[in-house]
Amino acid sequence: MDQRLRYEQLISEKLESLPIPDMADAIWARIEAQLDIDLPTDEGGGTTPDAPSGPGMMGWGLSVVIIALITAFLINKNKPDLKDSNTKLPATQNEQTTPALAPGTGPPPPDNSRTFSNRPRNKVLLTRKHRPIQRIGRALFLPHRQRQTAYWLQLQVWKQQPKQRTPYQV
């Protein structure tokens, strides 16, 4: 039994004829966006394309070009530095890094009686070109090593001199 009052029935009838707002497209866009999250399709997102937009592609391309330019700059910058450090290295450094292996003074022939681990090992000969890291390291410690060499030479000269006793020494 409908217990609604007459005016309530009238209100109900009137509200059936409310003007419909033109919002279907906007509401569907919101529904579709939510469905793409909750119920993604194999088609890849329905009517809206998933492909990146023009500015997005340009951004990626620009990033790749910038990274490539920076890499090329760093490579080119490092090359002349290596050459410079080669030319600036002193002769003393050369003697220490490359062991003297004059003809006839090389290591003795292998002795089979020794074990492999006890065998004296020859130093691996590498040119400067193949030892960039060691070269840079030496360049960094060069002043200290020069000072060490100077002190050693002074010590040798002092040892060669005759010892002078002081008056109170017995």
Next chain:
Amino acid sequence: VVAVEENIIDMLEGSLANKRKSQEALFRHFYGFAITVALRYSRDEMDAADIVSHAFVKIFKSLHSFDSSKGSLHAWVKRIVVNEGLDHIKSRGRFSENVELETVPEPEIRSSVIEQMGADEIMELVKKLPPATHAVFVLYAVEGYNHREIAEKLNISEGTSKWHLSEARKTLQKQLEYLNN
């Protein structure tokens, strides 16, 4: 009619297969009906758009649970939109007040006044009601639910539902008298 029904079946099958085109067609088929229902529970068109969008996301996510032997698709869609509208009203105000009222006084409202008013003018009056009173009045006077059903839907007692209907009638009577004078 047969062609329309076949069209709806195609839209339903496509929507069940998660095809966006079919889902969009189904949404556009029910848009006018759904937004009219939603407007009764909202303060403005933006609120109604929120209700419809949330309702249709639920519809597409639970479409597999629709059983045509238990009722029509229209009734199923309406129930989801109404529930979404009630959730929206609940978010606007509290529903916990428990006011018991067994006898509902019936204020005199002349039907001639309502007949002269437009739908949007009537809706403006209904929107001014407090949220809980608004919900009870629309459910009772517009949707045709009884107090027991309203009490279940809103999780209130039947007495509280009657009290809210009484309050709605009194408020509407005052507003209509004011407009009439």
